[in-house]
Amino acid sequence: MIISIEENKLSFNKDFLDNITIEIALKLLGEIGKKIKWEKVTISYTPDSSKYIDIPEFSEEYRYQVWLSPTNRKGAEGMLWLEPPYFTGTKENKTLSKHQATCFIDDIDKTPYSIALYSASGRVYLTNGSEGSNIPINSVWVLRQEV
Structure with a gap:
């Protein structure tokens, strides 16, 4: 094995270390860095204007953190963690079966909220759990990480 990780330490075998160049090491570190770095997704959104958001360039090449209030x-703020595959299959009526959603509760008035991915294009809704209705979103923050 060229590389091993034990007890949170990265180690390389001797043959690899004897033959590695600076260029190879920099490329390797760059690839590792891309896989662990979270990047902010720029989203065009006007506060309180809609009951859903569309994540730009939504792709199964990334995992996402979607923060909504x-x-x-x-x-009150909740976070939906999206991990591919986003949907598990197609139902008989040809709609996608929902794969990922989360809930959070407002600490002050105890209202339950739900954040859920509703389409393969990256549409996310915020729902008032007490009333069962989609509600306007005040703030949005989306991060993504290569898988």
Whole structure:
């Protein structure tokens, strides 16, 4: 084995170290860095204007963190972690079966909220769990990481 990771330490075998060049080492470190780095996704969104967001250039080549807060409770915030594959299959009516969603509760008024991915194009809705209705989103923050 050329590379091993044990007890959170990266080690290389002797043959690899004897033959590695600076260029190879820099390329290797660059590739490792790309895999662990989270990048902010630029999203065009006007606060309180919509009940959903569309993640730009949504792709199964990335995992995502989607942070949302509802219009009526700007202090409440929830995070949806999206890990590919985003959908597990297609139902009989040809709709995609939902694969990922999360819930959070507002600490002050105890309202439950749900954030869910609803389409393979990256559309995410925020729902008031007490009423079952989609609600306007105040703030959005999306991060992605290469898988």
